[in-house]
Amino acid sequence: MAYLVGMENMDYQQEQALKAPEAAIVEETSVSLPDELIEAVQEAIDDEDQHRAYTLLDAMSPPDVANLLDKIDGADRKQLIDWFGENFTSDMFLYLSDNVIRHIFSDMNPIEVARIIADMDTDDAMELLEQLDEDFRVEVVKKLSKKLRMHVEEGFTFPEDSAGRMMSREVAVVPEFWTVGKTLDYARMARNDLPDQFFDIFIVDPGYRVVGEVPLDALVKAQRSTKVADIARREIFKIPVTMDQEEVAHLFRRDVILAAPVVDDGERLIGVITIDDIVDVIDEEAEEDVLKLGGVSETDIYSAIFSTVRSRFSWLAINLVTAILASVCISFFDEALEKVVALAILMPIVTGMGGNAGTQAMTVAVRAIATKELSGANALRVIGKECLVGNINGILFAILMGGLTMFWFHSVVLGVVIGIAMLVNLTVACFAGVSIPLFLDRVRIDPALASTVFLTTVTDIVGFVVFLSLGTMLLI
Amino acid sequence: MAYLVGMENMDYQQEQALKAPEAAIVEETSVSLPDELIEAVQEAIDDEDQHRAYTLLDAMSPPDVANLLDKIDGADRKQLIDWFGENFTSDMFLYLSDNVIRHIFSDMNPIEVARIIADMDTDDAMELLEQLDEDFRVEVVKKLSKKLRMHVEEGFTFPEDSAGRMMSREVAVVPEFWTVGKTLDYARMARNDLPDQFFDIFIVDPGYRVVGEVPLDALVKAQRSTKVADIARREIFKIPVTMDQEEVAHLFRRDVILAAPVVDDGERLIGVITIDDIVDVIDEEAEEDVLKLGGVSETDIYSAIFSTVRSRFSWLAINLVTAILASVCISFFDEALEKVVALAILMPIVTGMGGNAGTQAMTVAVRAIATKELSGANALRVIGKECLVGNINGILFAILMGGLTMFWFHSVVLGVVIGIAMLVNLTVACFAGVSIPLFLDRVRIDPALASTVFLTTVTDIVGFVVFLSLGTMLLI
Numbered sequence: 001m002a003y004l005v006g007m008e009n010m011d012y013q014q015e016q017a018l019k020a021p022e023a024a025i026v027e028e029t030s031v032s033l034p035d036e037l038i039e040a041v042q043e044a045i046d047d048e049d050q051h052r053a054y055t056l057l058d059a060m061s062p063p064d065v066a067n068l069l070d071k072i073d074g075a076d077r078k079q080l081i082d083w084f085g086e087n088f089t090s091d092m093f094l095y096l097s098d099n100v101i102r103h104i105f106s107d108m109n110p111i112e113v114a115r116i117i118a119d120m121d122t123d124d125a126m127e128l129l130e131q132l133d134e135d136f137r138v139e140v141v142k143k144l145s146k147k148l149r150m151h152v153e154e155g156f157t158f159p160e161d162s163a164g165r166m167m168s169r170e171v172a173v174v175p176e177f178w179t180v181g182k183t184l185d186y187a188r189m190a191r192n193d194l195p196d197q198f199f200d201i202f203i204v205d206p207g208y209r210v211v212g213e214v215p216l217d218a219l220v221k222a223q224r225s226t227k228v229a230d231i232a233r234r235e236i237f238k239i240p241v242t243m244d245q246e247e248v249a250h251l252f253r254r255d256v257i258l259a260a261p262v263v264d265d266g267e268r269l270i271g272v273i274t275i276d277d278i279v280d281v282i283d284e285e286a287e288e289d290v291l292k293l294g295g296v297s298e299t300d301i302y303s304a305i306f307s308t309v310r311s312r313f314s315w316l317a318i319n320l321v322t323a324i325l326a327s328v329c330i331s332f333f334d335e336a337l338e339k340v341v342a343l344a345i346l347m348p349i350v351t352g353m354g355g356n357a358g359t360q361a362m363t364v365a366v367r368a369i370a371t372k373e374l375s376g377a378n379a380l381r382v383i384g385k386e387c388l389v390g391n392i393n394g395i396l397f398a399i400l401m402g403g404l405t406m407f408w409f410h411s412v413v414l415g416v417v418i419g420i421a422m423l424v425n426l427t428v429a430c431f432a433g434v435s436i437p438l439f440l441d442r443v444r445i446d447p448a449l450a451s452t453v454f455l456t457t458v459t460d461i462v463g464f465v466v467f468l469s470l471g472t473m474l475l476i
Numbered sequence: 477m478a479y480l481v482g483m484e485n486m487d488y489q490q491e492q493a494l495k496a497p498e499a500a501i502v503e504e505t506s507v508s509l510p511d512e513l514i515e516a517v518q519e520a521i522d523d524e525d526q527h528r529a530y531t532l533l534d535a536m537s538p539p540d541v542a543n544l545l546d547k548i549d550g551a552d553r554k555q556l557i558d559w560f561g562e563n564f565t566s567d568m569f570l571y572l573s574d575n576v577i578r579h580i581f582s583d584m585n586p587i588e589v590a591r592i593i594a595d596m597d598t599d600d601a602m603e604l605l606e607q608l609d610e611d612f613r614v615e616v617v618k619k620l621s622k623k624l625r626m627h628v629e630e631g632f633t634f635p636e637d638s639a640g641r642m643m644s645r646e647v648a649v650v651p652e653f654w655t656v657g658k659t660l661d662y663a664r665m666a667r668n669d670l671p672d673q674f675f676d677i678f679i680v681d682p683g684y685r686v687v688g689e690v691p692l693d694a695l696v697k698a699q700r701s702t703k704v705a706d707i708a709r710r711e712i713f714k715i716p717v718t719m720d721q722e723e724v725a726h727l728f729r730r731d732v733i734l735a736a737p738v739v740d741d742g743e744r745l746i747g748v749i750t751i752d753d754i755v756d757v758i759d760e761e762a763e764e765d766v767l768k769l770g771g772v773s774e775t776d777i778y779s780a781i782f783s784t785v786r787s788r789f790s791w792l793a794i795n796l797v798t799a800i801l802a803s804v805c806i807s808f809f810d811e812a813l814e815k816v817v818a819l820a821i822l823m824p825i826v827t828g829m830g831g832n833a834g835t836q837a838m839t840v841a842v843r844a845i846a847t848k849e850l851s852g853a854n855a856l857r858v859i860g861k862e863c864l865v866g867n868i869n870g871i872l873f874a875i876l877m878g879g880l881t882m883f884w885f886h887s888v889v890l891g892v893v894i895g896i897a898m899l900v901n902l903t904v905a906c907f908a909g910v911s912i913p914l915f916l917d918r919v920r921i922d923p924a925l926a927s928t929v930f931l932t933t934v935t936d937i938v939g940f941v942v943f944l945s946l947g948t949m950l951l952i
Contacts, residue, residue, distance in 0.1 A: 216693060221670065287847075291839055294839025301841075305868070337820045337821075345803050357792060360791065367767065377514040377547050
């Protein structure tokens with residue numbers, strides 16, 4: 001399995017001799033790159049042993065090479081690029097993380113970047129070009145072939161994250177009156193004009209409007225004399241070129257389709273989106289939700305320290321405001337806190353449990369909204385259910401924590417105070433956990449991004465105020 | 477677009493008359509089911525107007541019908557099943573959520589369930605059968621055709637969540653010495669024995685071991701006299717039948733492939749896994765991480781109240797232990813809290829900010845571990861980076877909150893106390909946020925499930941102890 005494009009000035013025996021022990025590491029059936037192999041490459045770089053590094057990389061698949069370049073540090077990466085930059089296959093670049101692509105391309109000149117992109121389909125070329133600064137991108141695009149340049153330039157006129165940015169312009173298409181035999185003969189003859197990879201042939205009318213789609217397996221199963229129109233699937237979803245990529249992903253996922261035609265305002269076929277483009281979007285989309293809920297904007301594991309600090313700072317600053325707000329609420333009860341120090345000791349339990357119960361409800365709600373399982377139609381039912389769930393768990397934990405408090409602080413009243421506060425806060429938390437994301441979605445704010453802050457504010461303030469005011473009333 | 481299987485005893489004019497206004501609702505280009513349509517169906521059910529309901533459902537695609545059945549309540553669902561149970565296409569059932577499938581099937585007898593499953597490929601049949609209780613499943617399987625029964629029974633011998641459970645047994649396969657022409661002729665002749673849907677033809681040696689794979693587009697582009705062996709891709713990953721589905725998904729995602737052969741111990745071809753099976757797994761996998769981080773085990777939006785209460789209770793109970801532990805730490809400082817009530821007012825800010833900063837680092841780490849971007853090879857570098865990020869943000873927020881505190885409580889010393897506590901807690905939080913998931917992964921505990929509890933324990937205890945002990949030392 002020699003993946004790197006052939007390396008000059010290394011004779012065959014030398015190469016074989018070097019292949020011995022290190023290459024064996026990758027032989028085990030594992031779908032992820034073993035850490036030992038990464039360490040072996042790092043050692044080879046430290047020893048400045050170019051041939052050993054070559055042997056190791058040559059045995060790796062393009063995704064593994066990409067994973068390696070992602071994981072090693074900047075200096076090691078630069079060394080590998082200096083040694084083997086020209087040997088990497090172009091599809092390896094498609095597997096790199098965005099940050100690393102930017103790093104690598106910033107050290108190259110436009111001609112080198114253009115050479116990497118030259119043989120790609122439009123969608124892949126666009127994916128890499130999107131990582132470049134605009135000025136540099138314009139320079140690179142100038143060096144591309146006329147056809148690819150035209151497609152790429154047009155691609156960049158479509159909104160970011162739209163179908164137009166994802167689609168491939170290379171489409172297999174035949175007129176509706178052709179037979180299966182004619183289509184097969186055409187595929188054989190015109191093979192160089194067809195996309196590198198395709199799963200369906202689209203059928204168009206004379207106005208280039210899509211009227212159906214023939215999956216290749218249906219084509220090879222059919223008699224040569226059959227009309228393609230007769231075996232075409234007609235109920236296909238035509239994706240408007242401006243549709244948002246998340247909507248496109250939702251469609252692919254819902255209908256479990258492999259490819260869909262992209263059409264312009266006049267319903268004319270201008271491109272195709274295939275499932276491999278979608279897998280990335282689905283991944284990104286679910287990942288975005290995880291990250292946003294955790295208060296980070298993107299996987300910043302490969303980002304520079306200062307950009308990480310900056311992007312996280314703003315989230316923490318918003319949370320500081322929430323925390324100060326909660327503290328201001330506490331400060332109203334300074335007299336009670338001074339007299340009954342147990343209130344200060346126990347109050348984090350009330351807010352902490354409320355926060356956790358609310359987060360559970362919120363997490364389910366945010367995901368259900370993203371996957372369209374939760375919408376206006378069943379909102380009331382789900383809110384009702386969550387209130388009940390919060391209420392039941394509230395009663396259980398009120399009894400548990402109330403009892404524990406009576407035992408710990410030898411005070412029945414304090415136990416009653418924390419019990420009631422827990423019950424109220426858990427119920428409110430579950431209600432807020434599901435209604436905040438629903439409300440944000442209704443007013444078109446991303447629930448994953450903003451729900452946590454609002455929820456914490458509610459559970460903190462309700463928790464502190466109910467607990468401390470009950471404490472003031474009953475204990476002082 | 478008539479999707480329902482034809483309905484008896486309704487004359488054509490009646491049907492047309494009914495189609496008028498309601499059906500128009502679905503005409504707009506939307507990839508999700510509009511709430512208005514759900515409400516229209518619910519109204520039709522309330523009015524016991526079977527024909528109106530039929531008209532509405534007939535205009536919907538199978539995924540939309542499934543989404544509708546997911547969202548309406550149990551009684552409405554039962555009414556629709558009573559009316560149209562036999563009219564639903566079998567693939568509609570594949571789009572239902574697991575809970576709803578279980579509900580619907582529990583009202584059916586084995587013969588009815590078997591009829592739904594009868595025409596499916598093995599993987600789809602398995603997916604539905606997995607939702608049934610074992611006794612009921614055995615009854616259903618008895619009613620299936622001999623071939624499907626055999627495949628399904630064998631499928632259930634493989635471990636849960638393994639490749640063997642996901643694979644389809646229907647594979648397109650030809651010997652390596654065949655030509656493209658012979659293969660095309662065979663596909664046409666044997667079309668009824670081929671899978672319903674396939675993208676690749678696998679090439680096997682006489683021992684039925686996979687030696688390569690011919691994508692259909694390569695097949696239709698090639699000359700008839702070419703040997704399939706000459707156009708086959710040879711570098712294919714053969715999936716062992718016992719491989720875990722998450723590993724399989726990682727492989728598909730990494731290499732962007734559409735289909736991969738599944739092999740037994742002797743490397744013999746026994747099935748195929750296709751990208752449409754994988755999209756579900758990828759979705760589930762990312763979703764699981766979101767849900768686990770939020771402290772819930774599954775999307776319980778369609779679960780019964782008591783099972784929701786029970787599954788969430790255990791997470792809250794674990795968190796209660798953590799919270800009590802933190803309170804015990806606070807209780808050691810009761811004297812300081814009594815004397816300086818400002819400590820009680822400010823302490824939630826220190827722990828809250830630590831918790832947030834730690835969650836940011838943890839979220840990134842958990843996702844990076846799941847996507848294999850973070851492993852032993854770059855662990856130290858990432859931990860170092862996170863400590864620095866936490867430290868820098870710690871300094872910034874120490875200055876901010878320290879200044880604010882001096883102003884609020886007119887005490888320079890209190891400002892210094894909270895500043896130092898913030899700095900220490902944010903740094904420790906970022907360190908813990910990335911090293912806890914890495915450690916859990918190393919000892920083979922799921923980081924998404926357990927990281928939050930450990931992290932909260934660390935940030936709460938460090939926050940309270942540092943802040944209150946500094947307060948005790950400097951203010952009393």
